[in-house]
Amino acid sequence: MHPYRTHTCGALNLVHTAQTVRLSGWVHRKRDHGNLLFIDVRDHYGITQCVIETTSPCFREAENARHESVVTITGKVIKRTSETVNAKMPTGGIEIVIEDFKIDSQAEILPIQVNSDQEFPEETRLRYRFLDLRREKMHQNIVLRSRIISSIRQRMIDQGFMEFQTPILTASSPEGARDYLVPSRLHPGKFYALPQAPQMFKQLLMMAGFDRYFQIAPCFRDEDARADRSPGEFYQLDFEMSFVTQEDVFGAIEPVLHGVFEEFADGRVVSPVPFSRIAYKDAMLKYGSDKPDLRNPLLIADVTEVFKGSDFSVFAQAIEKSSIVRAIQGKGAATQSRGFFDKLNEWSRTQGAAGLGYIIFAEGTAKGPIAKFLDDARLARLKQLTGMEEGDAVFFVCASKPEAERLSGLARQKIAIELDIVERNCFKFCWVVDFPMFEFNEETKKIDFSHNPFSMPQGGLKALETQDPLSICAFQYDIVCNGIELSSGAIRNHLPEIMYKAFDIAGYAQEEVETQFPGLLNALKYGAPPHGGSAPGIDRIVMLLANEPNLREVVAFPMNQQAQDLMMGAPGDVTDKQLKELHIKLDLPPESV
Secondary structure, X not given: OOOOOOXXXXXXXXXXXXXXXXXXXXXXXXXXOOOEEEEEEEEOOEXXXXXXXXXOOOHHHHHHOOOOOEEEEEEEEEEOOHHHOOOOOOOOOEEEEEXXXXXXXXXXXXXXXXXXXXXXXXXXXXXXXXXXOOOHHHHHHHHHXXXXXXXXXXXXXXXXXXXXXXXXXXXXXXXXXXXXXXXXXXOOOOEEEEOOOOHHHHHHHHHOOOOEEEEEXXXXXXXXXXXXXXXXEEEEEEXXXXXXXXXXXXXXXXXXXXXXXXHOOOOOEEOOOOOEEEEHHHHHHHOOOOOOOOOOOOOEEEXXXXXXXXXXXXXXXXXXXXXXXXXXXXXXXXXXXXXXXXHHHHHHHHOOOOOOEEXXXXXXXEEOOOHHHOXXXXXXXXXXXXXXXXXXXXXXXXXXXHHHHHHHHHHHHHHHHHHOOOOOOEEXXXXXXXXXXXXXEOOOOEEEEOOOOOEOEOOHHHHHHHOOHHHOEEOXXXXXXXXXXXXXXXXXXXXXXXXXXXXXXXXXXXXXXXXXXXXHHHHHOOOOOOEEEEOOEHHHHHHHHOOOOOHHHOOOOOOOOOOOEOOOOEOOOOOHHHHHHOOOOOXXXXXXX
């Protein structure tokens, strides 16, 4: 007999009755029933109930085994009585009568209860992550992650993609976030950077003649944590294709994402392919966000014209100073109490707004604090622009265009939640397309790239030479699911003259471009195919499918929000010898008092 197990803890059933078996695993739970001690033994595969009598020679050792101790038990499989069958467990029809019991590793007193759903502080969970991962939900989440990645990988291969690995130690490049830098021992004063993404390398693979590339790629960015963004590192489904249009990219990745989400949807509905396309400007107008949550049926409309020159002086005067007015639908909100509207008004102030004005359409008339300032013609135009009908309400935001977009987007989500009209048990996908190539930076008072500087501008070189830069759209796109951005992507610029011109508009001299991007620029000069791709986030995909609100629930060993690994003690100090080898001297800030 094997020294540790003949079966796993999820394998035994009535077929094995009367067999002598051996299991190894963790003591999940113990129950003392007087003359009998029941021990649930758990491993990766499941739980098996074992029982030992007080008269057994190994009873004392079994009694002394603490929760989460690793044990090996040998015994006979017996059928449970009808009243003790546990139909919720695959092994619930049998139990093992213990004949031999061995403690392989005694556990100390636990800082986390593994056999319960009790909540523990995040710091405790991360410090003892190896225990946290033994808990049923966390264990299932990490298994789910593995299954999802395996499915994605196979679906990409089936689509004709080949998996390649790109370097982890590379050169620093200005891609938007801070780099993690690695000092070079062999080249004093020089540094590698961990890749923020394999962007340059995947483009170079296309220029090297490969046609369809992908990898489950680790990416490293020194940025702050959010619920949908891990500090430090994350993984993405990185892919690139040659000789493709934007629609070709969509056509390749949509079946992969749709298939994976349907496979793991667990009864939830997934958007059919092709996914809807929404222009960036329409997304910002109708949803107040470039990450629209399509489960929310409410829409936003621009109603500046309704209030321009109106008797409602607060809005009319603001419009003369370049503010705009956005209206957010409130379908069916006319039946709500005054407290409902007051609550939304107070909430809006916490978001930086002066308030959230509204008009209610009920009983054949318009009511509310703003309605009396609008004549019948303006009210009719308001209803036409917003699509409001009897029984509905409409809410207003008046501010500068960027602020009006932000506030109306937040209000749209808040109103839908309060009205309880956000669709449940579904995954709503869309592409956001036609992003602006450039934007005006109010701080620096100059034109910057708004998205990815290596994207192909719509209209090519002619557009860069003849159009107002702020009017140029790029072949850039994001894929969004339930209001969460899964990835950004683009058709890449494959012509050096376009690259020089685009960077010139953003204030980069030709020499600067050649210094910062020598590898890519050099490759473009030797015959680069038209190419494009994207990189959906693995962590976010798993988070959605696991129905978890935070990425840390689907990552095996995440950092905390301060980018610390509490379990391993990283980041940590290094020795003077290590610093000397790297030719580094520390210049630390004074400790705060």
